[in-house]
Amino acid sequence: MSKAHTFKLGKFSCAVISDGASRTMSLAAVFPAVSKDDLHTAKDYFKISTDDVEVGYNVLFIDTGLQKVLIDTGLENGDLVQNLAEIGINAESIDTIFITHGDSDHVGGMLNFPNARFIFPTDAWTQWTNPESRQALNDQFIHLFANMRSKEQLEAMAQSREKHGAEILAAVKTRTNLIDIEYEAIPGIKFIAAPGHRSDHFAVEISSEDETLIHVVDSIRHPFQTNYAWPSFIDSFPEQIVETNKLLVGRILEKKARVMGAHFPFPALAKLSRQKDKLVWEWQA
Template identity: 30%
Template sequence: MSDRTPTNDRTPTLARRDALRLIGTAGALAAAAPLASAQTAPAATAAPTAMNGHGFYRQKIGNMTVTVLSDGTAPLAALLPTWGANPDRQAEFTQTLAEYHVPATNTVNHFNPVLVELDGQRILIDTGRGGAAGQLVTNLRRAGIEPDSVNTVFITHGHGDHIGGLTTAGKPTYPNAQHVMGEAEFNFWVTQATPNDAVKNNLIALKDRFRLIQPGQEIVPGLTTVPTPGHTANHLSVLAQSAGQGVMILGDAGGHFLISLKHQGAYVSFDTNGAQAAQTRQRIFNRIVTEGLWVTGYHFPFHAIGHLRRLNARSYEFEPTVWNWS
């Protein structure tokens, strides 16, 4: 709109005509009332809302706002066999990648933590890689969210690309948040004879901040853990529900967005127990489709949120939601 917005009864008629012309004929009637009232009182300025796509994607589900946050990407020289590790099925996986026009080489791996806002609470699920590579905090702020406003942090499992962002320069990244993790998963990592640096710096160093829970237990009202073992022995996904709708936040239980869904029995090279992980995926995919849930996967390509479609009794397909800028 023209910057000559009317401020009193002496505003030139030309300014109003210019403003209406810029709005367009279709919007003229709708704009007339605000323009008239603006002559006697200054218009309130709405706080700007960051547009989807600048490292984050918001989706309204029930009364929740679910925001997928990119922690960036890492180069991936070859998709196979990492994301489809069955040695006797490499030709089959290669054919599927070609069929769907998914690059098999010189591609990237995505990292997508999720923030759920419900009933005035902000719950962050997984924290990315941290360090110089991690982009989660930057993209949180782009979405208008400061780390100290996060109320709860839940960790699906103890791999470094999920726990690395718990600390920054040796201090908690989310200083006001209660930290929550499955008890068995937490204990597995912190009792290692020689824990890796990510575990030492982010789990052991923060052990007094953690509340440890069980599979099927509530993280906060509306968010419940779902046992999804195989990727790690005690991996937990999250079911978030509100107003009759729900989203399954899979963490790494989803595997690869194409191969793990389309090929029953496919497993990933960094699954702790490949056969169990594949069985878990079939079970959780079936539940997502049967219950009509939204879904997001940690390593799915950004914006990484949508639904699943059943192709047949053994095969599924990920359908990313239609992009909405607001």
């Protein structure tokens, strides 16, 4: 299977890079609060015949012509660096990285990019570097997994998050820029508000010429969430993510944007449109 999918967005040369192993879950596991009947109705609406959901791990690369940009860094020991190299991009050549939130599948690889400057929303940086709010971030995460992991695993997860906030961020502070949301740190690339998956979670909008891509990151994990007010199993703030997804869908439709999600099946790109009052989701190869 291909590990990198290249495409153009206006003048930007982009690639979705797989960070490694994908896995399969059932719809019932992704949406534990949704009844069988409602899942059936949603499958009909979106013309989806399978009960399996493929969960990918995908990172977006953008070459603007002036900068080589990543949105997130994948896992500490994932396949991102190797799969970038396979399309001729060395980790050393990445100069700018937008960080969308502090989960380990997004920030684990930060130190793999020695020459990059990191772009954080000011609010997210503050949440992670202040010990009290970091504890709150840790609590919202660990609480989710309380019934899914052993005590030792939960302990290890909490320690790795503490290390990220207290040590890794301190180590990269001198090569970090804090920006407001909706501000183009690089012409054509900006954070957009998307709280709910975590309180530090942001989406990213990328535009060049008249083309736009909205990277929803972890806000939308399945097409059903564009039409139904359904949080997934892994969202810390279920009511908030439903509001966020409503806003994201409105923005995607208004801008006729392409959509990318970090955990869609590779290559993780789709088109969402409204046809005769019905939302139509099409995966794009």
